[in-house]
C-alpha cells in the first residue's frame with residue numbers, strides 16, 4: 001500500500017500537476033482565441049530552458065528561476081502572437097492551428113540551436129525524501145510541485161472570479177460576439193490570455209526539469225496529455241483543465257501499478273492513456289466533465 | 296559531375312518527390328477538399344510502410360512476417376490498414392470542429408510510434424525491418440532498378456492524381472468545398488456531409504499508407520526514425536499550402552518544389568564548417584518553420600490557387 | 613422641443629460589399645422610445661448593428677449627441693454613452709447574473725457602480741434573488757432583463773434593443789414593455805426593433821416602418837397604428853383597438 005502511494009500516487013499527482021499547468025493555457029487559448037495551440041508544449045520547453053539559463057548564469061536554485069522563466073516566456077508568447085497568429089485572426093481559425101504547428105517547430109529548433117540537444121538537469125545530487133508517518137516517503141521536489149500547483153489553482157480561481165480581467169476572459173470565452181457588443185477590448189483579453197497561458201507553461205516546464213530533466217523534445221511529448229486534459233476539463237474551463245491534468249497524470253502512473261501481480265499496461269504505453277481518455281471524451285462527452293464549450 | 300551522375304541524382308530526387316506528391320495529394324483530399332486538419336500524417340505513413348515491409352520482405356527470425364508476398368499485395372494491405380485507422384479516427388472526429396481532429400490525429404501518430412518502437416515481435420523495434428524488396432529486383436540492379444522504381448512511383452502518383460481529381464469533380468466535392476471555409480455552415484452540416492468527409496479522410500489515409508509503403512520499398516529498410524513527424528507531416532503541410540491547397544496540380548508542384556528546396560539546403564549545409572554542420576539540421580527546421588509562416592500570411596492561395604470558391608474571410612455576425 | 617440624441621442621415625450600410633439598408637434616416641429625441649418595425653429581413657437588425665459599429669457603414673452619417681459616430685468603433689461607443697442588446701445570445705450563459713451586470717461596467721465604469729446596480733435591481737426586481745445563478749439557466753424573460761440590465765450598467769444615454777420580446781409569452785411581453793417605459797422615464801432614450809409591432813407602437817413615441825432596407829412610413833406610434841396601409845401590410849389588418 002505504501003509502495004502504491006510512494007511510487008505511483010505521489011508521482012502521478014506530480015505529473016498531473018505539470019499537465020494541469022500546461023492544460024490551463026491550452027484550455028484558455030482554445031476558449032478565447034478559439035484554436036488548438038500546437039506550440040504550447042514547446043512553449044513549455046522554452047520556459048524550462050530559460051529556467052536552466054537562469055540557474056546556470058545566476059547560480060540560483062530552480063524555484064528562484066521561475067519568475068525569470070515566466071517573464072521571458074510571456075514575452076516570447078506575446079511576440080509569437082503578434083508575429084504569427086495575429087495576422088491570421090480574421091481567417092478561419094484552422095489556419096492559426098497550422099501556424100502554431102509551425103511555431104512549435106520554430107521554438108524547438110531555436111532551443112536546439114541555442115542550448116543544444118543534450119538533456120540537462122537543474123541540479124545534480126540526490127535529495128533525501130521527507131519521511132512522514134514512518135513509511136510515507138515524499139521527495140521534496142514532489143512536495144514543492146504539488147503545493148505550488150495547489151496555490152496556483154487557488155490564485156487562478158480568484159483571478160477568474162474576482163478580477164475584472166478574469167471576468168472579461170470568461171465572458172469572451174462564453175460569447176466573443178457579445179463581448180465586443182459590450183465594448184470589451186478583445187486584443188487586451190488576448191494579451192492576458194497569452195500572459196497567463198505562457199506563464200503557467202513556463203512554470204510547468206521548470207517543474208519538469210525539477211522532477212526529471214530538460215530536453216528539447218519534452219514539450220512536444222507533453223502536448224498530447226495537455227490536449228487530453230483540456231478536453232477532459234471542458235474547453236474554456238481552466239479549472240476543469242487542472243482537474244483533467246491531475247486525472248490523466250494519476251491515471252498514467254496508476255495504470256502501471258502491479259495490482260494483480262502485473263501492471264495493467266506496459267509502462268512504455270503510458271502515454272497512450274491520455275490518448276484513450278481523449279478519444280473517450282470525444283466520443284461520449286465532447287464538452288468535457290465540466291460542461292465546457294464545444295467549438 | 297558527369298551527365299549520368301546528374302541524371303541519377305535527378306531520378307532519385309524525382310522518386311522522393313513522387314512519394315511526397317502522393318502524400319500531398321492525399322492530404323489535399325483531406326484538407327483541400329474537406330477542411331480536415333491531419334496532424335498525424337506520419338502515423339498513417341508508418342502504418343503503410345510497416346505493413347508493406349512485413350508483407351513483402353523475406354522470412355526472418357527477427358519479427359513476425361517476412362511473408363515474401365508480391366509488392367502489389369503489400370500496397371493493398373498498406374492502404375487498407377491505414378484506411379481503417381483513418382476511418383476509426385474520422386468516425387469520432389468529423390462531426391466536430393477541425394481542431395479536434397487535429398488533436399486526435401497527433402494522438403494517433405503518437406500511439407503508432409509507440410507501438411512501432413515497442414512491439415518488437417512485429418516491427419523489430421528500433422532496429423527496423425530490412426531486406427524489403429523493390430519491384431522487378433530480380434531483373435534489374437543498381438541504377439536500372441532505380442529507373443524502374445522511378446516509373447513505379449510515378450504510376451502510383453498518376454493513380455492518386457486521378458482519384459483526387461475524380462473526388463474533386465464529384466458533386467459532393469463541390470458541396471464540400473462550398474462549406475469548407477464557412478465555419479457556420481460547416482458546423483451545421485448534416486449527416487450526409489459528415490459521411491462524405493469521412494470518405495475523403497479515409498481515402499486520403501489510404502494513399503498516405505501507400506506513400507509509406509513506397510518509401511519502405513525504395514529504401515529497402517524501414518525503422519522508426521523514418522517516421523519523424525518533421526520530415527513527413529510537417530513538410531507535407533508546407534508543400535500543400537505552398538503549392539495551393541484545393542488544387543491537385545498545386546499539390547504535386549508544391550511537393551516537387553519544396554522537396555527541391557529542402558534537398559538543396561542539405562547540399563548547402565553540407566558545405567558548412569563541421570562546427571556548423573551539426574547545427575545545420577536545426578537551422579533547416581527553423582527556416583522551414585518560418586517559411587510556413589510566410590506562406591500562410593503572404594502566399595496562402597499557393598502557386599496554383601484553387602479557382603473557386605475562394606478561401607473566404609470568416610464572416611461575422 | 614427636446615434635443616436630438618441620435619440622428620441617422622442617409623445611411624447606406626451592409627456586409628462586405630453588399631448594401632442591405634440604403635439611404636435610411638431615423639432619429640431619436642432625448643427621452644424617447646423610438647420603434648422600428650418591418651417585415652423579416654427588412655434590415656432592422658442591420659440598422660442597429662451599423663449604428664453600433666458592428667458592420668460596414670458605407671455612406672451617409674450617424675450623429676450621436678451632435679458628434680458624428682460614423683467612423684467610431686464599438687469599443688468607443690460604449691464609453692460615449694450608447695449600449696446595445698443583440699437579438700439573440702445576449703447574455704453570457706456561464707457567468708452569473710451579477711457577473712453579467714458587472715461586465716456592463718467594464719468598458720465604461722459608471723460614476724457610482726453600487727447605485728447604478730441598485731437602480732437596475734429596482735427596475736428588475738425579479739433578478740434580485742437570482743444574482744448568483746448562471747444567466748444561462750434563467751427563463752427567456754429573465755434573460756432579457758439581464759441583457760437590458762447589462763446594457764444599462766454603463767449609465768448610457770441611449771440603448772439599442774433588437775427585439776427584446778422575441779420568443780416571450782404574450783403576458784411577459786407586457787411586463788417587458790412596461791419595464792422599458794420605466795427605463796425611458798429614468799432618463800435613457802431607447803431605439804428598439806420589434807416584431808410585436810402593435811404592442812410596440814403603443815409604447816412608441818415615434819416609429820419607422822422599414823421595408824427592403826428603405827424607409828417606408830414614419831410617424832408617432834398612434835399615427836402609425838391608425839394608418840390604414842400600415843395596418844393592412846404590417847399589423848395583420850383589423851381596426852385599431
Ligand SMILES: Nc1ncnc2c1ncn2[C@@H]1O[C@H](COP(=O)(O)OP(=O)(O)O)[C@@H](O)[C@H]1O
Nearest residue numbers: 611612627632651652653654655656657658659
Ligand atoms: N452577417 C451577415 N452577412 C451577410 N448578410 C447578412 C448578415 N446578417 C444579415 N444579413 C442579410 O441582411 C438582410 C437583412 O437582415 P436583418 O437586418 O437581420 O433583417 P431583420 O432584422 O429586419 O429581420 C437579410 O437579407 C440577411 O440575409
Ligand SMILES: [Mg+2]
Nearest residue numbers: 656657658699
Ligand atoms: Mg433582426
